[in-house]
Amino acid sequence: MEYLDTDVLVNTMTEAWKAYEKFKVQMANKKQSKEDEDLDTLLQKVGFQYYHLLARKLDLNPELDKDSILKTEEHKTAFECFTESTLSIEIIKDDALQKIYFRVKDKKVLREEIKDKFKYEVDRTSPSNKIRDFMDWSSDIIKDIKYQRRVYANPVGRLLVNAWLPLNYSMMLITLAISIIIMVTWEEGTTSTPRYKPSYRYNNAGTAIYVLGAIHNFLSLGIFFSYVISNRPTFPSFSDIVSVCKRGDDEDDDDDRGWSEKKGESHLEVKAYGFKTIYYVLFLGCSIAGTFTDGYFFAFHLLHITEMNQLLKRVIQAVTTNGRSLMLVGLLGLAIFYIYSLLLFAFYSEVLWSSDNGRHCRTVYECFVSILHHGLVDSPYAQFEGQMTSDFPQAIGITFFDVSFFILITTIGLNIIFGIIVDTFSQLRDSKWEIDKDMQNNCFICSRESYDFERQGGGFQKHVKSEHYQWAYLFFFIHLDETRPNDYSALELYVYKQLMTNNFDFFPLNRALSLENEEDTNEQRMEHLQQQIDYLVSKMKDQEADQVREKEKQRQQEWERTHKKNDRTNY
Numbered sequence: 001m002e003y004l005d006t007d008v009l010v011n012t013m014t015e016a017w018k019a020y021e022k023f024k025v026q027m028a029n030k031k032q033s034k035e036d037e038d039l040d041t042l043l044q045k046v047g048f049q050y051y052h053l054l055a056r057k058l059d060l061n062p063e064l065d066k067d068s069i070l071k072t073e074e075h076k077t078a079f080e081c082f083t084e085s086t087l088s089i090e091i092i093k094d095d096a097l098q099k100i101y102f103r104v105k106d107k108k109v110l111r112e113e114i115k116d117k118f119k120y121e122v123d124r125t126s127p128s129n130k131i132r133d134f135m136d137w138s139s140d141i142i143k144d145i146k147y148q149r150r151v152y153a154n155p156v157g158r159l160l161v162n163a164w165l166p167l168n169y170s171m172m173l174i175t176l177a178i179s180i181i182i183m184v185t186w187e188e189g190t191t192s193t194p195r196y197k198p199s200y201r202y203n204n205a206g207t208a209i210y211v212l213g214a215i216h217n218f219l220s221l222g223i224f225f226s227y228v229i230s231n232r233p234t235f236p237s238f239s240d241i242v243s244v245c246k247r248g249d250d251e252d253d254d255d256d257r258g259w260s261e262k263k264g265e266s267h268l269e270v271k272a273y274g275f276k277t278i279y280y281v282l283f284l285g286c287s288i289a290g291t292f293t294d295g296y297f298f299a300f301h302l303l304h305i306t307e308m309n310q311l312l313k314r315v316i317q318a319v320t321t322n323g324r325s326l327m328l329v330g331l332l333g334l335a336i337f338y339i340y341s342l343l344l345f346a347f348y349s350e351v352l353w354s355s356d357n358g359r360h361c362r363t364v365y366e367c368f369v370s371i372l373h374h375g376l377v378d379s380p381y382a383q384f385e386g387q388m389t390s391d392f393p394q395a396i397g398i399t400f401f402d403v404s405f406f407i408l409i410t411t412i413g414l415n416i417i418f419g420i421i422v423d424t425f426s427q428l429r430d431s432k433w434e435i436d437k438d439m440q441n442n443c444f445i446c447s448r449e450s451y452d453f454e455r456q457g458g459g460f461q462k463h464v465k466s467e468h469y470q471w472a473y474l475f476f477f478i479h480l481d482e483t484r485p486n487d488y489s490a491l492e493l494y495v496y497k498q499l500m501t502n503n504f505d506f507f508p509l510n511r512a513l514s515l516e517n518e519e520d521t522n523e524q525r526m527e528h529l530q531q532q533i534d535y536l537v538s539k540m541k542d543q544e545a546d547q548v549r550e551k552e553k554q555r556q557q558e559w560e561r562t563h564k565k566n567d568r569t570n571y
Contacts, residue, residue, distance in 0.1 A: 001057050006069050009054045016047030017078035051082035052101040059099060087472040090513055091506040093494050097513050100491050102479045109148040110471060114141060114268065124438050127447035131507050138474050140268045145478065151229055160226040167226060168308055171219040175301040178212050181205055182295050198294060213291035220287035227280050233272040318425035325420050333413050340405060341368035347397065375409060444470045446508050458514055467514055
């Protein structure tokens with residue numbers, strides 16, 4: 001870097017940028033040939049290489065200032081153009097921190113929903129576990145990015161993916177409008193029509209629902225295809241089934257594969273028979289059915305608000321996360337209801353419950369349905385009270401029946417269910433709080449606390465957004481994957497070899513260049529301070545020695561005066 005001419009770097013970078021911009025204008029309305037594509041690649045490659053050299057020189061030489069070396073507007077424009085498509089990472093090689101600049105072709109293909117999913121599902125139990133799980137996720141995210149590139153290359157696919165939010169919000173507005181029209185205009189139908197067939201208070205209300213329904217169908221179709229194109233739901237193939245069957249035999253072989261070649265369940269794979277895919281199939285089906293059933297099925301789309309709000313998603317998760325526990329408790333409750341239905345059928349069916357008041361109990365099935373309904377809504381006692389006689393033994397049996405039912409079902413059973421839901425919601429809230437706290441206080445890559453960077457490293461936000469930006473490492477892996485090994489730099493080849501052996505020691509755990517520079521300065525300050533302290537200690541020791549000698553001299557003089565005085569007295 002000492003022998004590289006800064007002006008030559010700036011001028012070459014700028015000339016490459018100008019040539020590339022001129023080439024783009026010339027090829028705007030032409031089909032590129034193979035030679036044109038090679039020239040396009042060459043101009044960009046030269047421009048980025050010289051920009052990376054310039055950026056690295058600015059890092060290594062603190063005396064250089066960007067404003068002083070970029071002397072013209074063209075220089076500044078070219079520099080900013082290359083900056084927008086460049087990211088950097090820090091790695092450790094031979095126990096020394098190194099910085100790598102590399103080109104990023106398209107940052108927008110990394111979807112925000114994947115970032116959110118990663119943030120709240122990655123293993124954060126320890127710094128090393130973070131890195132290992134990040135690498136495990138990286139192979140899946142890279143596959144998704146490559147697929148998204150193909151989607152964005154298609155104009156229709158790009159339109160549907162970019163229109164995801166507008167389509168959802170428009171659909172919700174149409175659904176709300178249809179619901180309001182139904183609430184205001186629907187009336188009870190005539191006796192000659194089926195009970196579910198409404199009549200309209202206003203003549204044009206039915207037409208308005210059909211028109212809005214057609215728009216709703218169009219928007220729902222766009223949402224469905226946008227979901228399918230973005231997520232690519234897959235059916236399990238025969239080879240997948242075979243690999244699952246053989247997974248136990250192949251587990252030992254996984255360690256021999258590169259990080260991107262490991263087999264296993266993907267973090268991002270969407271199954272064609274999964275809940276979300278089934279939901280969007282019902283979503284489209286209810287939209288079409290709503291148009292032909294006077295609008296009944298449009299009510300289903302009001303639930304779609306849970307897909308558009310993170311808070312409501314967590315509320316649903318509070319119920320579904322421990323769904324197995326709730327299901328088991330529900331099965332236990334059904335067993336208890338069945339026992340009570342047998343008791344009701346054997347002893348109280350004809351005496352206390354009758355079909356005249358809606359409590360059917362002629363068969364065990366009817367008793368079971370009746371006790372399930374009225375036992376949860378009110379209680380058996382509410383029905384028994386008005387029909388109890390003076391038979392005291394019967395009253396004792398009813399008392400046992402009612403009190404035990406109240407304790408087991410109303411008190412214990414329902415509170416267990418509510419407790420599971422509340423505890424799950426509390427766990428989700430605490431988990432989110434811990435994750436948010438970790439993101440706010442610790443760097444994902446190096447795991448250093450924010451305090452270190454706020455105190456001496458230039459700020460924590462600057463560090464996590466530019467110095468140790470976690471997604472920059474992901475894009476660097478893509479850069480390695482798309483670059484021929486013969487074109488690797490020394491540092492890129494080093495990282496590539498580490499990845500092929502599943503060795504992630506190149507991540508700068510507990511280290512950062514910004515902190516090391518400050519630590520070097522602090523070490524010099526500490527050394528200078530130690531020298532000053534040693535000088536002061538030495539000086540204090542000399543002063544103490546002088547004081548001791550002075551006191552000893554004074555005592556000697558005092559003894560001599562006393563001795564002379566005694567001699568004169570004796571004389």
